[in-house]
Each structure stands twice: as structure tokens, then as C-alpha cells.
Amino acid sequence: MIKEGDKVLLVDSRGKKYLLTVRDDEFHTDLRIIKLGELIGMNFGESIKSHKDKEFKILKPRIVDFLAKMKRGPQTVHPKDAAQIVAYAGISPGDFIIEAGVGSGALTMFLANIVGKEGRIVSYEIREDFANLARKNLEWGGFGDRVEIKLKDIYEGIDEEDVDHIILDLPQPENVLEHALNSLKPGGFFVAYTPCANQVSRFYERLREYKEHFSRPKTIECLVREQEVKKNCFRPSTRMLAHTGYLTFLRKL
Numbered sequence: 001m002i003k004e005g006d007k008v009l010l011v012d013s014r015g016k017k018y019l020l021t022v023r024d025d026e027f028h029t030d031l032r033i034i035k036l037g038e039l040i041g042m043n044f045g046e047s048i049k050s051h052k053d054k055e056f057k058i059l060k061p062r063i064v065d066f067l068a069k070m071k072r073g074p075q076t077v078h079p080k081d082a083a084q085i086v087a088y089a090g091i092s093p094g095d096f097i098i099e100a101g102v103g104s105g106a107l108t109m110f111l112a113n114i115v116g117k118e119g120r121i122v123s124y125e126i127r128e129d130f131a132n133l134a135r136k137n138l139e140w141g142g143f144g145d146r147v148e149i150k151l152k153d154i155y156e157g158i159d160e161e162d163v164d165h166i167i168l169d170l171p172q173p174e175n176v177l178e179h180a181l182n183s184l185k186p187g188g189f190f191v192a193y194t195p196c197a198n199q200v201s202r203f204y205e206r207l208r209e210y211k212e213h214f215s216r217p218k219t220i221e222c223l224v225r226e227q228e229v230k231k232n233c234f235r236p237s238t239r240m241l242a243h244t245g246y247l248t249f250l251r252k253l
């Protein structure tokens with residue numbers, strides 16, 4: 001049963017989605033006004049009508065909805081890449097992750113959903129405005145219990161030890177290799193997301209100094225090609241998101 005303070009996803013007849021907090025208030029759309037207080041006591045799967053009789057389906061929002069509706073600052077990691085990070089580094093419930101930089105907190109939110117209530121994420125960020133934005137997004141998504149955002153340059157060091165994964169989305173991940181030696185558990189994963197090929201080359205160059213400490217790296221790029229499925233023509237979409245970034249994975253030995 002829906003309570004005051006719960007998050008709900010309302011979907012109108014055109015498929016437009018609204019992620020809202022239930023409270024005694026009005027929500028205005030182009031299909032007119034919804035009285036949010038009327039949601040209290042209703043169940044997910046039911047429908048509510050605006051005062052002009054337009055129907056909205058009430059759904060429970062999931063991580064994909066929070067990622068789609070969160071406030072954005074700097075460029076976020078796309079879910080297709082976040083999914084590869086989870087799959088290739090074997091991120092699991094209860095894991096302890098160090099992340100940098102937090103940016104808008106999109107990847108943080110994705111990871112926080114995977115590690116669950118038993119897990120922990122400490123996310124380093126050098127910009128106070130981004131740290132505040134990410135904190136707000138994570139609280140709004142209900143992940144504030146397991147994420148700490150630290151205003152600190154990760155190139156200067158990592159304070160935490162016994163870490164399962166270090167996950168980086170910043171310009172020079174090679175500057176974190178030395179710190180990873182002290183904080184990662186043996187077998188722990190180091191993941192670097194970098195948009196440009198020259199960043200990957202520079203990373204490999206520096207990695208030579210650490211080759212006895214890490215497994216051989218693996219670098220991938222993830223391309224997702226959506227399909228148009230129509231009655232008389234089933235084919236790939238003309239447009240696709242071509243390049244986002246490279247993902248480099250290594251493990252501490």
C-alpha cells in the first residue's frame with residue numbers, strides 16, 4: 001500500500017513518465033491536475049485520474065527510472081557501460097567500492113543498487129558543486145544509507161583499505177594505480193572508464209611499472225544496437241549511440 005513519502009512513477013496514456021513523491025500536494029501536467037494525496041492507501045498497478053478525467057497508471061519506480069529522471073551535471077556513465085562494469089568486475093551485494101569522480105552520481109546510484117544495504121561505496125569528488133548534486137540525487141533515490149561522498153582529490157591518496165573494487169571515471173586513472181596497491185584486497189578489481197583512446201594508451205604505458213602487482217588488463221567497448229521491429233520490416237535502427245567510453249579492467253594480484 002502506498003504511504004506518504006513513497007516515490008511513485010505515474011505513466012500517462014502517451015507513455016510519458018513522472019517520478020513523484022507522495023504528499024498532500026497537487027501536481028500539474030498538460031493533462032491537468034493530479035491530487036497526490038489521493039495516492040495514499042492505493043496500490044501499485046492501480047490508476048489515478050487527473051481532475052479532467054485523464055488516467056495515469058501508478059507504478060513502483062525502479063533504478064532505471066531514477067537514472068532517467070535524476071538531475072544531471074557533468075556527463076554520466078551510460079547504463080550499458082555501468083552494466084559491463086558490474087558484469088566484468090563481478091560486483092555483488094555487500095561489496096565495498098571506492099569510486100571517483102562522483103560527478104552527477106549516476107554510476108554511483110547504479111552501483112549502490114547492486115551492492116545493496118549491506119554494501120558500501122565511498123565516492124571521491126574534487127568539485128563541491130558536483131558532490132552536493134550527487135548527494136542530493138543519491139538521497140532522492142534512497143541510497144544515502146550506503147554511499148559516502150568525500151570531497152577529496154583521489155590522485156592524492158585513498159584513505160580506505162580492504163576494498164573490493166576501485167572504479168574510476170576521471171581523466172588520469174593511472175594516477176590512482178599506486179594508491180590502489182594499498183587499498184585493494186588481493187583479487188580486487190580496478191576499473192577505468194575513459195572516453196578517449198589516447199587515455200587508454202597512457203594508462204597502459206604507466207601500468208608497465210606495476211605489472212607484477214596486477215593481472216593482465218582487458219579493455220572493452222560496449223556497442224548497443226537497438227532494433228526496429230515493425231510488421232513488414234525488422235531491422236537495426238538507423239541511429240545509435242556510437243561511442244561513449246572504453247572500459248579497462250585489471251585485478252590486484
Ligand SMILES: C[S@@+](CC[C@H](N)C(=O)[O-])C[C@H]1O[C@@H](n2cnc3c(N)ncnc32)[C@H](O)[C@@H]1O
Binds near residue numbers: 169
Ligand atoms: C564525468 S564526471 C563523472 C560522472 C559519473 N561517473 C556519473 O556517472 O555521474 C567526472 C568527475 O570526476 C571528477 N574528478 C576529476 N578528477 C578528479 C580527482 N582527481 N579526484 C576526484 N574527482 C575527480 C570531476 O570533478 C567530475 O565530477
